[in-house]
Amino acid sequence: MPIIAMTNQKGGVGKTTSTLNLGAAFARLGRRTLIIDDDPQSSLTQGLLTPDATFVMPPERTIYALFAGLDAGPSELVVEGVFPGLDLLPGSPRAGSFNRPEPHTVDPDHAALFAEGLDRITAGYDVVLIDTAPSLQFNTWVALLAADAVLVPAQAEAYGNQGIAIVFDWLHLVGHVRGRALPIAGLLVNQHKSRRGLQQAVVDALREHFPETLSTAIPDTTDIPEAINLGKPVQAHKPRGTAAKAYDAVAREIGARLAALGLMAGDGKDRGEAEDAREAA
Numbered sequence: 665m666p667i668i669a670m671t672n673q674k675g676g677v678g679k680t681t682s683t684l685n686l687g688a689a690f691a692r693l694g695r696r697t698l699i700i701d702d703d704p705q706s707s708l709t710q711g712l713l714t715p716d717a718t719f720v721m722p723p724e725r726t727i728y729a730l731f732a733g734l735d736a737g738p739s740e741l742v743v744e745g746v747f748p749g750l751d752l753l754p755g756s757p758r759a760g761s762f763n764r765p766e767p768h769t770v771d772p773d774h775a776a777l778f779a780e781g782l783d784r785i786t787a788g789y790d791v792v793l794i795d796t797a798p799s800l801q802f803n804t805w806v807a808l809l810a811a812d813a814v815l816v817p818a819q820a821e822a823y824g825n826q827g828i829a830i831v832f833d834w835l836h837l838v839g840h841v842r843g844r845a846l847p848i849a850g851l852l853v854n855q856h857k858s859r860r861g862l863q864q865a866v867v868d869a870l871r872e873h874f875p876e877t878l879s880t881a882i883p884d885t886t887d888i889p890e891a892i893n894l895g896k897p898v899q900a901h902k903p904r905g906t907a908a909k910a911y912d913a914v915a916r917e918i919g920a921r922l923a924a925l926g927l928m929a930g931d932g933k934d935r936g937e938a939e940d941a942r943e944a945a
């Protein structure tokens with residue numbers, strides 16, 4: 665069961681959107697999926713539940729419990745069925761109290777505490793996606809230490825590459841501290857506007873710099889903010905739209921990469937195919 669951290673130190677690039685919609689895409693492929701809100705802004709939780717959810721919810725019922733080392737399991741922490749096959753571990757602004765700059769200097773036992781709590785929650789899932797904050801502080805650090813791979817959502821813009829280089833430096837440091845490299849599941853181009861002109865030139869440059877760039881990009885479409893506004897993944901709002909299809913393709917592409925790395929079984933049956941097979945029988 666791979667744990668994938670969704671990370672970029674840049675804000676507003678689609679980390680949260682992609683955690684939700686890629687989670688729903690894996691679920692549509694028949695993989696039991698958990699999405700974890702590890703950003704103290706808690707946008708994922710607020711978007712899916714209610715805007716005040718993280719303020720009314722006791723912190724002990726959220727990811728805060730993992731940072732605080734509380735003895736909590738899935739029955740206390742997991743919100744089941746936010747989409748068929750997709751569960752949520754809610755975030756909390758209180759988790760931000762553990763954040764520190766230079767997190768690699770923090771006592772490693774504290775990171776281990778988070779990893780142990782995470783183990784209790786993630787057993788039984790086929791895929792786990794962790795949404796992280798747009799900063800490389802303690803909350804993100806522990807997710808990267810515990811993850812099996814990282815996915816870097818990014819926008820194709822002329823100034824984009826420099827920020828991504830910082831993320832790659834960070835992954836280098838994480839690999840050094842872990843004693844083994846953290847595999848990159850992919851760099852995901854989001855809000856792709858056009859296959860022509862400057863946009864495409866920037867994507868091509870990105871691909872040249874970072875061969876990890878996935879071949880599928882997520883289009884810039886109002887389907888995505890509309891779905892967020894409805895508190896749903898885009899697959900529940902526009903199941904046949906370009907964004908839903910792109911996320912399905914990304915899930916397949918990442919699934920294949922993770923299978924090649926030995927991190928995911930390559931035998932997940934597409935739920936659509938399974939349904940077709942049942943109907944035909």
Ligand SMILES: Nc1ncnc2c1ncn2[C@@H]1O[C@H](COP(=O)(O)OP(=O)(O)OP(=O)(O)O)[C@@H](O)[C@H]1O
Nearest residue numbers: 675676677678679680681798855883884885888889
């Ligand atoms: N493909 C897309 N098409 C149109 N709008 C998008 C797309 N992806 C994301 N957005 C919009 O961009 C905004 C930022 O997205 P999101 O919150 O996922 O970014 P983020 O990287 O998680 O940000 P933060 O760093 O603040 O956590 C959201 O309002 C979302 O609706």
Ligand SMILES: [Mg+2]
Nearest residue numbers: 679680703707
């Ligand atoms: Mg976010």
